[in-house]
Amino acid sequence: MNTPSVTNSPVLWIAALGVFAVIAVQSIVYFRAAKRAAPAADMTDSELKTAFRAGAVSAIGPSLAVVLVAITLLTVFGTPVVLVRIGLIGSAGFETVTAQTAAQSAGVELGSTGYDNATFALVFFTMSVAGAAWMVSTLIFVPLLSRADRRIRKLNPAVMTIVPGAAMIAGFSYLGLTEVRKSGVHLAAFLTGALVMMLLQVAAVRLRRTWLKEWSVGISVAAALGAAAIAL
Amino acid sequence: MTTQSASASTSAPPTTSLQGFDRTTSRWGRGTMLAGLAISLAGPLYLMFGLDYWPGWSPVVQAWVSVAVVFGVFWVAEPITYFPMLGSAASYQAFMIGNIANKLLPSAITAQQAIGAKQGTKKAEIAAVTAIVGAAAVHLVSLLVFVGLLGTWLASLIPDSVAEVFGYIVPAVLGPVLVQAFMAARQHRTRVIALACGAAGVFVLVRFVPSSSVYAMAVCVTAAIALSLALRDRTGTTDDEEATA
Numbered sequence: 001m002n003t004p005s006v007t008n009s010p011v012l013w014i015a016a017l018g019v020f021a022v023i024a025v026q027s028i029v030y031f032r033a034a035k036r037a038a039p040a041a042d043m044t045d046s047e048l049k050t051a052f053r054a055g056a057v058s059a060i061g062p063s064l065a066v067v068l069v070a071i072t073l074l075t076v077f078g079t080p081v082v083l084v085r086i087g088l089i090g091s092a093g094f095e096t097v098t099a100q101t102a103a104q105s106a107g108v109e110l111g112s113t114g115y116d117n118a119t120f121a122l123v124f125f126t127m128s129v130a131g132a133a134w135m136v137s138t139l140i141f142v143p144l145l146s147r148a149d150r151r152i153r154k155l156n157p158a159v160m161t162i163v164p165g166a167a168m169i170a171g172f173s174y175l176g177l178t179e180v181r182k183s184g185v186h187l188a189a190f191l192t193g194a195l196v197m198m199l200l201q202v203a204a205v206r207l208r209r210t211w212l213k214e215w216s217v218g219i220s221v222a223a224a225l226g227a228a229a230i231a232l
Numbered sequence: 233m234t235t236q237s238a239s240a241s242t243s244a245p246p247t248t249s250l251q252g253f254d255r256t257t258s259r260w261g262r263g264t265m266l267a268g269l270a271i272s273l274a275g276p277l278y279l280m281f282g283l284d285y286w287p288g289w290s291p292v293v294q295a296w297v298s299v300a301v302v303f304g305v306f307w308v309a310e311p312i313t314y315f316p317m318l319g320s321a322a323s324y325q326a327f328m329i330g331n332i333a334n335k336l337l338p339s340a341i342t343a344q345q346a347i348g349a350k351q352g353t354k355k356a357e358i359a360a361v362t363a364i365v366g367a368a369a370v371h372l373v374s375l376l377v378f379v380g381l382l383g384t385w386l387a388s389l390i391p392d393s394v395a396e397v398f399g400y401i402v403p404a405v406l407g408p409v410l411v412q413a414f415m416a417a418r419q420h421r422t423r424v425i426a427l428a429c430g431a432a433g434v435f436v437l438v439r440f441v442p443s444s445s446v447y448a449m450a451v452c453v454t455a456a457i458a459l460s461l462a463l464r465d466r467t468g469t470t471d472d473e474e475a476t477a
Contacts, residue, residue: 006279015275019268020372023328026264027365030257030325034362037253041354047347048362054346055339055363059370062335065401066371067378071387072395079383084272087375089330097302102295106287121285125276126295133300133307135269138327139262141311146258146320161352162460165417166426167316168337170456172413173430174449175333176406181434189400193407201415213346217338217408224404229397 002113004120007078016080019088050214058217061225076110081124089131102126188231193224250354254320257361261324268328302446309450316457319357325364329371334402338409339367341416351416422460429456 006012031052038048070086077085077099085095099110102123108114110123152159180187197220204212280286311327317337318326326332343349343363349356378386417423433452438445 011278012275015271018271022264022268027368029260030361031365033253033256034358037249038358040249041358043355043358050346051343051359051362052366054343055366056370058339058342059335059367063371063374065398067374068395068398070379071383074383074387083375083380098299101298105294106291118285118287121279122287122291126299128272128276130299130303132269134327135265137307138311142320142323145315161418162422162464163316163457164351166422166456166460167453168413169426170429170452172406172410173427174433174452176410177434179403186403190403190407193404194411197408197411210346217342220408221404225397228400
């Protein structure tokens with residue numbers, strides 16, 4: 001594997017840490033805004049903490065999965081680019097396809113001897129511009145959509161109690177069914193995860209243990225991965 | 233934005249502090265996203281113009297066009313598709329932190345369930361934002377430590393079998409989360425309609441029009457929202473009989 005020398009340039013490290021810093025600042029500002037607004041939304045301090053903890057615990061499995069994919073790509077893109085492109089903003093799938101496409105347009109294969117600093121610059125640029133397009137369209141559409149959202153809420157508040165559920169069930173069932181068709185192992189992971197989640201939800205209500213709900217994604221994802229390991 | 237908050241400021245004080253939340257999150261959401269955008273482009277621009285690794289116009293344009301052909305639909309469809317699930321504030325978080333369907337939405341729904349916040353309420357929105365902050369904290373720290381600091385060392389240490397098992401993380405997360413989304417929905421009709429739309433996307437749309445896979449999810453979600461609204465139970469009660477304010 002040929003790794004271009006410039007992949008670990010200090011400037012790239014600074015830019016990578018800069019993106020981390022921006023997300024950290026955003027998180028702090030958002031958390032403080034949430035804390036301030038919580039009482040007006042009938043949310044107690046302990047509920048705020050529970051929400052934070054539930055989010056953090058649920059993210060452990062998926063974060064470790066991202067870490068594992070990121071590690072395998074270190075020799076191709078270098079640490080700073082992997083941190084920003086694979087770890088944050090983008091996803092391993094999108095970014096790898098983008099990188100290959102970019103390298104091919106220069107007539108080079110990633111990791112081959114022709115993969116030099118100039119090709120790497122092209123690859124990194126293409127990944128970054130593609131990722132930027134998501135942010136630009138978020139910046140354009142979110143203000144428009146939230147204006148529409150506010151107007152609808154005023155006209156008929158009941159509408160907004162239906163929209164998130166409909167959107168999520170349709171989205172997750174589309175993505176989930178796409179996954180289960182890939183192989184028996186995918187199916188085993190999906191079904192085990194769903195089954196364990198159902199059991200945990202029932203148990204949480206029967207035993208009146210809210211912490212079970214907090215840990216439900218973490219536990220069922222672990223069980224689903226265990227099933228995948230057995231089915232492999 | 234000032235005109236909007238002024239026009240509604242006749243209502244009770246709680247509304248004002250909730251508007252403060254909307255104002256802060258949209259202003260800072262946009263600001264931080266612009267900063268993230270600029271910094272993420274600064275790296276490659278430095279390589280091209282600072283260190284003079286300019287590959288020439290032809291590959292730059294060619295690469296961009298090939299990528300735009302593949303992902304162009306996602307650029308527009310994703311922010312619109314996820315908005316109904318995330319809301320305004322969390323959208324600015326999600327499109328910078330990444331891994332929306334397999335990490336951030338599961339975190340958000342789990343938090344809403346753990347504190348019993350009903351979808352569509354302000355409480356649910358604040359719970360989602362707080363949960364995503366928690367998810368971001370875990371994600372940033374795990375990336376910095378396990379990839380940034382220890383990555384190269386870990387790469388030589390982790391057996392292939394472990395990496396292979398984690399390759400199934402997407403179905404492993406989607407199974408449980410679909411169950412959660414089912415429980416969080418507030419009308420039974422919504423569940424049936426939305427599940428049918430998702431299934432139709434996979435078994436009808438993508439099956440017969442394979443090229444539709446880039447926008448099929450957006451079609452499913454839009455159809456599910458439209459049909460669930462058109463066919464909703466108008467007797468006024470939701471499953472939990474909770475009237476929203």
